[in-house]
Amino acid sequence: MTNGAKTENKAEGVEKLLPLSRTVTVNGEKITITNFNFMEFLQIKKSMNSVIQALFFVFKNAESEDQVRKNILEIEGEIYQAMSGKEEEIAHLLSLAAKKPREWVGTIDPIEGAELFKAVLSVNADFFRLSLTSKH
Numbered sequence: 001m002t003n004g005a006k007t008e009n010k011a012e013g014v015e016k017l018l019p020l021s022r023t024v025t026v027n028g029e030k031i032t033i034t035n036f037n038f039m040e041f042l043q044i045k046k047s048m049n050s051v052i053q054a055l056f057f058v059f060k061n062a063e064s065e066d067q068v069r070k071n072i073l074e075i076e077g078e079i080y081q082a083m084s085g086k087e088e089e090i091a092h093l094l095s096l097a098a099k100k101p102r103e104w105v106g107t108i109d110p111i112e113g114a115e116l117f118k119a120v121l122s123v124n125a126d127f128f129r130l131s132l133t134s135k136h
Contacts, residue, residue: 018029022119027114031098033119036127040096044127051089052128080114093120 036044045052083090091105094113097120098104103123108116121128 009081020123022123024112024116024119026098026116027106031100031116033097033116033123036097036124041127044093048089048093051086052084053093059133090117 019046021032023029023030023032091102094100094105094108094116095102098116
């Protein structure tokens with residue numbers, strides 16, 4: 001395991017034209033996170049309601065995806081505190097996003113895991129924002 005998680009932004013500046021993706025190095029492997037597809041959307045919406053609820057404060061005042069990404073960076077500690085007790089749901093979210101088995105998530109270095117989690121939130125900001133606004 002390495003402690004030097006590296007993140008690359010794809011389609012920076014053209015998010016409106018192409019789906020945003022981020023590549024994160026995890027366990028020495030480059031993992032590209034893209035927007036959730038329809039089936040992933042359905043799985044997440046069904047099984048991750050409490051995670052979505054916990055993220056409400058990150059997304060509630062954000063008017064754009066760029067603002068959501070900024071919020072994620074500014075209140076990272078609060079995000080992890082809100083996620084406390086939701087480890088299995090987070091592991092499921094990360095395994096879906098990385099397209100890896102659930103057991104793989106247990107092998108991730110903590111720093112790389114944090115980078116992966118931030119990438120998932122950032123790339124799928126619109127999904128989380130829409131999920132929250134449809135409930136509140």
